[in-house]
Amino acid sequence: MPNKKSVYVTRPASALLFVAALVFGLFGCGSSGGGGSSPTVTTTPTPSPSPTAAFGPLSASTSSLTFSGTGATFAQAVSLSDPNYNGAFSVSGCTGILTYSASSSSPVTLTPQAAGSCTITVSDSAGHTVTISASVTTLSVPVD
Numbered sequence: 001m002p003n004k005k006s007v008y009v010t011r012p013a014s015a016l017l018f019v020a021a022l023v024f025g026l027f028g029c030g031s032s033g034g035g036g037s038s039p040t041v042t043t044t045p046t047p048s049p050s051p052t053a054a055f056g057p058l059s060a061s062t063s064s065l066t067f068s069g070t071g072a073t074f075a076q077a078v079s080l081s082d083p084n085y086n087g088a089f090s091v092s093g094c095t096g097i098l099t100y101s102a103s104s105s106s107p108v109t110l111t112p113q114a115a116g117s118c119t120i121t122v123s124d125s126a127g128h129t130v131t132i133s134a135s136v137t138t139l140s141v142p143v144d
Contacts, residue, residue, distance in 0.1 A: 058082040058089075058128035067098075067112035067136040078132060080106035080122060087125045094118035097136055112136040 061079040068074065080089050091100045091108055097116040101109045108122070115138045123129040 055082055055085045055124070055126040056128045058085075058122065058124055058126075058130045060122060060130045060132050061107075062132065064133040065110065065135070067134070069138055070112045070114060070136065072111055075109050075111040077107040077109050080108060080130075082124050082126065082128055085124055085126055085128075090123050091120060092123075093120045094134060098134055110134065 059081050061081075065076055065078070067076070089106065089108070094100075097112070097114050097118045098120065099111045099113055100120070101111070110120070112134075113136075115136050117133070117135045120132045120134060121129055122132070
């Protein structure tokens with residue numbers, strides 16, 4: 001069997017460090033002199049929230065109604081408005097004197113049921129309210 005000899009090549013340590021620096025990026029082209037370029041920082045601006053439109057005030061097309069009789073023939077509609085509000089309206093009051101339909105939207109139709117005076121309260125979920133006074137009269141005809 002032939003005799004094998006191992007041959008080791010030695011290089012100066014500075015040459016190995018230079019190669020390692022090139023491989024691992026320790027030397028850069030930056031002018032800071034500290035070895036390495038400055039990292040590039042990219043920022044993404046945080047979008048500003050859109051302004052929220054303010055609700056209110058809640059308003060009605062009239063502040064008072066007068067009915068001269070009872071039943072569907074004498075019904076009246078009241079338009080409601082609350083700028084930038086798209087929710088439902090709640091109507092209350094006048095039990096036994098008026099009935100109301102479509103209380104979740106505008107207009108609200110009010111139908112007189114009996115003679116009397118009362119106040120209707122309309123509100124929205126934003127906490128706004130408006131009141132409407134109502135008076136229902138009926139004609140009495142004496143019978144002989």
